Amino acid sequence: MSDPGPTPTATPEAQLTAPSQLRLEGVSVRYGETTVLHEISLDVREGEFVTLLGPSGCGKTSLLRTVSGFLSPSTGRILLREEDVTAVPPHKRPVNMVFQRPTLFPHLDVYGNIAFGLRLAGLKKEEIASRVHESLRLVRLTGLEDRRSNELSGGQLQRVVMARALVNRPDVLLLDEPLSALDLKVRLQMEEELRRVHRESGVTFLYVTHDQGEALSMSDRIVVLEAGRVEQIGSPNEIYQRPTSSFVASFVGGANVLPVTVAEEAGARTARFVDGSPAPTPAIDLPPGPANLVVRSEEIEVSTIAGGLAATVVDMAYRGAWVALHLDVPAVGVEVRADVPARTARNLTVGSAVWLSWDAEAGSLLAPEDSTPETA
Numbered sequence: 001m002s003d004p005g006p007t008p009t010a011t012p013e014a015q016l017t018a019p020s021q022l023r024l025e026g027v028s029v030r031y032g033e034t035t036v037l038h039e040i041s042l043d044v045r046e047g048e049f050v051t052l053l054g055p056s057g058c059g060k061t062s063l064l065r066t067v068s069g070f071l072s073p074s075t076g077r078i079l080l081r082e083e084d085v086t087a088v089p090p091h092k093r094p095v096n097m098v099f100q101r102p103t104l105f106p107h108l109d110v111y112g113n114i115a116f117g118l119r120l121a122g123l124k125k126e127e128i129a130s131r132v133h134e135s136l137r138l139v140r141l142t143g144l145e146d147r148r149s150n151e152l153s154g155g156q157l158q159r160v161v162m163a164r165a166l167v168n169r170p171d172v173l174l175l176d177e178p179l180s181a182l183d184l185k186v187r188l189q190m191e192e193e194l195r196r197v198h199r200e201s202g203v204t205f206l207y208v209t210h211d212q213g214e215a216l217s218m219s220d221r222i223v224v225l226e227a228g229r230v231e232q233i234g235s236p237n238e239i240y241q242r243p244t245s246s247f248v249a250s251f252v253g254g255a256n257v258l259p260v261t262v263a264e265e266a267g268a269r270t271a272r273f274v275d276g277s278p279a280p281t282p283a284i285d286l287p288p289g290p291a292n293l294v295v296r297s298e299e300i301e302v303s304t305i306a307g308g309l310a311a312t313v314v315d316m317a318y319r320g321a322w323v324a325l326h327l328d329v330p331a332v333g334v335e336v337r338a339d340v341p342a343r344t345a346r347n348l349t350v351g352s353a354v355w356l357s358w359d360a361e362a363g364s365l366l367a368p369e370d371s372t373p374e375t376a
């Protein structure tokens, strides 16, 4: 996993001054007695690409359905362009949704599918033609107007669905895992396409995925959700480099989360692993007590020369240029993952004795999570 770096889609400074396009204020959502979203607050700026990232069942689709109006919040408000739309029915909201599995009308061709909503709205024929062609150009499907849905590839189908959503010129486009049904190669191509369509259309995107790679590569900002709550909101770089909870650290990029204890010793704070050995950490600003030390797998140096934490290789997975090592580290008490260059792994086999170290500044120390189990 490499540093995703700054996102190319937009300049965050420009966006922070852009007007608010979509705002959620303390939105909770229930299915019957079960609360699936807990007081979500979020401000999406005009033209921003914001991604909701979280594991299956955390409430991503429910949040999109609430923004589009198909679900009503039990508390809180939804504002579009500073206007309260909480009570506005779905068809009157300036938003459109793109679903995971694209569905087109089989009896209509591409043109007919894209034009459908505009015809229903009673637009003039010339206006419809010009808007349909503009959308087709945007998704690069010009020339395929006469195809039926069974004559399109998966990627093309997804583009038609995008064109059909964009032709309505929504203020906000809601995308629910639109790439998950595609195979890896097409998915990577479509990631690039989506970024381009976002840039060229200027439409605000609220995108849903459980794939951290997709979220990191496409978004201006990422909202990490867990069990119906916001865990962290930040740029891809912030989410990856400075996770504020061990959930975010391990969900995004699969960082190691190592239990430590912070103690006050002779006026200075130290962190120690479960066996009492000192843990390399940056300056400690947490109170004494249990804490989590987060260290990314690519930050861990693995050496066959004694020094640092003693470990044993328990599994090795070749990933081409690098190798993922699983290590048993008695001092730490949990299995540690290290991604090392293939050249470093050349002398290792399962069972090899090695020593681990990392730059103290590369880790981050987090307060232990309140570990109340989610009952709702």
Ligand SMILES: Nc1ncnc2c1ncn2[C@@H]1O[C@H](COP(=O)(O)OP(=O)(O)OP(=O)(O)O)[C@@H](O)[C@H]1O
Pocket: 031, 036, 054, 055, 056, 057, 058, 059, 060, 061, 062, 063, 210
């Ligand atoms: N119609 C429904 N009635 C009752 N519970 C529901 C309904 N739809 C979803 N849920 C529950 O609400 C929670 C959130 O579901 P949601 O579909 O929003 O999750 P998600 O993050 O989109 O998951 P996935 O990544 O699997 O699509 C889950 O626990 C789910 O079982």
Ligand SMILES: [Mg+2]
Pocket: 060, 061, 062, 176
């Ligand atoms: Mg979903």
